[in-house]
Structures are given as C-alpha cells and as structure tokens.
Amino acid sequence: MxxxxxxxxxxxxxxxxxxxxxxxxxxxxxxxxxxxxxxxQMLAEGNPAELWEAAGEELWKKPAGPKNASLEQCDLGKGPGVTKGAYAELPRFFKDTARVMDLEQRLAYCRVTLQGLTQEEALKHPFASTGKPSDIERLVAFLAGESRGVKMNVALNHPEEKRVYALGQKMFFYRGGAYDFACATCHAVDGQRIRLQELPNLLTPQGAQAAYTTWPAYRVSQGEVRSMQHRLYDCLRQQRFPEPAYGSDVITALSLFLARNANGGTYDGPAMKR
Known part of the structure; x- marks a missing residue:
C-alpha cells in the first residue's frame, strides 16, 4: 500500500x-x-530599403536601352504608368501577353517592349551580390513601396488566374528534394518555429497576410533588399529542390497562391528582416 x-x-x-x-x-x-x-520595430525606424526605393524610382524614370526610353509607360495592370496600388493586385492576368505575371515577369516584359532590351538582358542579374547591385531589386523595391498602406486585392476572375492559383496550391503541398519537404512542411500549421524563427501558417489569412505583405524586404544578414522571387527561390533551395529559373511560371504560381491567401491584409513593405 x-x-x-x-x-x-x-x-x-x-x-x-x-x-x-x-x-x-x-x-x-x-x-x-x-x-x-x-x-x-526599432530596426524598421531606419530601414535601408528606402535607399533601394529611391534608386528604383530613378531607374523607373531614366531613359535606357536601345530605344532610350523610360519605364514610365509600363502597364502593371492598372493602366500605363500607374504604380499606386499595382503591387497589391499582382500576380494577375495580362491580356497583351495572355499570361498571369508577377511583378518581376512584368518588369522584364516592359524592359523588352519599351526599352528594347533582349529577354536575356532584361532578366540578367536579378539578385544582387557583393559589389554587384541589381537594378531589378531596386525597381521592385520602388514599385512594391508604391502599394504601402493599400489592401491586398488579388483577383481570380480570369480562367488563367484560377488555373495558376491551383498550380501554386499544388506546388505548395508538393513534396520533393533530398529532404522530401514541401512548403506545407513548415508553413501549414500554427505555432511552428525553427530556433527563434517563427514559421507562419500560410494557409490562414492571418499567417499569409503577416508574411506576404512584408516582402520585398531588406535582409540585414545579406545587406540587400530581396524580392518575393528571391524568397521563394531561397525556400526551394533550402528544401533541396532543383533550382528554379528566375521568372519561372512555378514561382509566379506560388506567389499567386500566397498573395491571394493574403487578401484583405494591408501591404507594409518593403520591410526589414534578419
């Protein structure tokens, strides 16, 4: 007993x-x-991304390329030259290309059609490295910043938008690579983290809004502003997936899936991250 x-x-x-x-x-x-x-919050008060935005605005207005033209007549979905709120509605379907495009794909299209660059030239050097700044990242910082304070409003009205969204959803759950991981492995449940890094649940409006509305972002660890293209590219790299081509449709599909999930959230980028 x-x-x-x-x-x-x-x-x-x-x-x-x-x-x-x-x-x-x-x-x-x-x-x-x-x-x-x-x-x-303390870091955000002196976000270096502002320098990228200023440089991007200069590039947007500066004549360049064989046609010696600026990008000011580029149509990002709200009419030629309209930048305010455009990023908050991307990716979207464009009639002139009959494709769903994200911001970086659309920028490449405008650099080709308006400035006369080749496709290869328009896509060259998308991500900055030591001593080699990227015009694309600067343009993206400026154009994304033009939607600051705007509610995310990504539509699925066109059949292509619905098809690409479904492809992005499939890619989100697709397992592969050496680790047999998927995006959903880390980002489909609440309360997960890696060390001190919170992993938002991107299937919920709250999680998707918190994540998507702060990219592009200045990465303190890299000393550069990185776009959503780079963020998704880096995620796939960490999962040991095959390296996606810059401007690929699979990245656009993933972006559309996440952006749509973030609808209703207020865009607040470019932000600052570790």
Whole structure:
C-alpha cells in the first residue's frame, strides 16, 4: 500500500514538473517573440530599403536601352504608368501577353517592349551580390513601396488566374528534394518555429497576410533588399529542390497562391528582416 502511494506521489510530482517546464517554455517562447518584435520595430525606424526605393524610382524614370526610353509607360495592370496600388493586385492576368505575371515577369516584359532590351538582358542579374547591385531589386523595391498602406486585392476572375492559383496550391503541398519537404512542411500549421524563427501558417489569412505583405524586404544578414522571387527561390533551395529559373511560371504560381491567401491584409513593405 505504501509502495503504491509512493508511486502515485512520484507520478504526480513528475506530471507537475512536466507542466511547470511546459509553462516555463511557453513563457520563454512568448517573451522571445515579444523581444524579437521590439527589435524589428526599432530596426524598421531606419530601414535601408528606402535607399533601394529611391534608386528604383530613378531607374523607373531614366531613359535606357536601345530605344532610350523610360519605364514610365509600363502597364502593371492598372493602366500605363500607374504604380499606386499595382503591387497589391499582382500576380494577375495580362491580356497583351495572355499570361498571369508577377511583378518581376512584368518588369522584364516592359524592359523588352519599351526599352528594347533582349529577354536575356532584361532578366540578367536579378539578385544582387557583393559589389554587384541589381537594378531589378531596386525597381521592385520602388514599385512594391508604391502599394504601402493599400489592401491586398488579388483577383481570380480570369480562367488563367484560377488555373495558376491551383498550380501554386499544388506546388505548395508538393513534396520533393533530398529532404522530401514541401512548403506545407513548415508553413501549414500554427505555432511552428525553427530556433527563434517563427514559421507562419500560410494557409490562414492571418499567417499569409503577416508574411506576404512584408516582402520585398531588406535582409540585414545579406545587406540587400530581396524580392518575393528571391524568397521563394531561397525556400526551394533550402528544401533541396532543383533550382528554379528566375521568372519561372512555378514561382509566379506560388506567389499567386500566397498573395491571394493574403487578401484583405494591408501591404507594409518593403520591410526589414534578419
């Protein structure tokens, strides 16, 4: 009888200890998240992305290419030259190409048609590296910033938009690579994190809005503004998927899936991230 009582008491103490540890871990996790949020807020007050936006606006207005023309007549979906709120409605279907395009695909199209660059020239050097800035990232920073404060409003009215959204959804759940991962492995449940990095649930409006509306973003660790193309490219690289071509339709499909899920959220980029 005494042995049974001791066992019960021991079990009770073990349960109490486990609950205490769990509570402490949850508190620590909450405190860490709060401190990270404060850190990001402090950094955001001096976001270097503003320099990229200014440089991008200059490039947008500067005549260039064989036709010595600016990009000011580029139609991003709201009419030639209209930049305000355009990013908040991309990717979208464009009649002149009969394709769903994201911002970077559309920029390449405008650089070819308006400025006379070849497709290869228009897509060259999309991501900056040490000592080699990217005009594309600067243009993207400027154009994305033109939607700051605008509600995300990505439509699925055209059959092609619906088809590409479905492709993006399929890609989100597709498992592959050396790790047999999918986007959903990390981003389809609540409360997941890797070390101190929160992993938003991109299937919920709250999670998708928090993530999508802050890209492009200035990456402190890289000293560059990175676009959504780069973010998705890097995610696939970390999953050990084959390297996607820049401006590929599969990246546009993933972007459309995420952007649509973020509808209703207020765009607040380019932001700043670690």
């Amino acid at each position: 005494k042995t049974s009582r001791r066992r019960c008491a021991g079990a009770a103490l073990a349960v109490a200890g486990t609950l205490a540890l769990a509570a402490a871990a949850a508190h620590a996790q909450g405190s860490t998240a709060e401190e990270i949020a404060k850190y990001r």
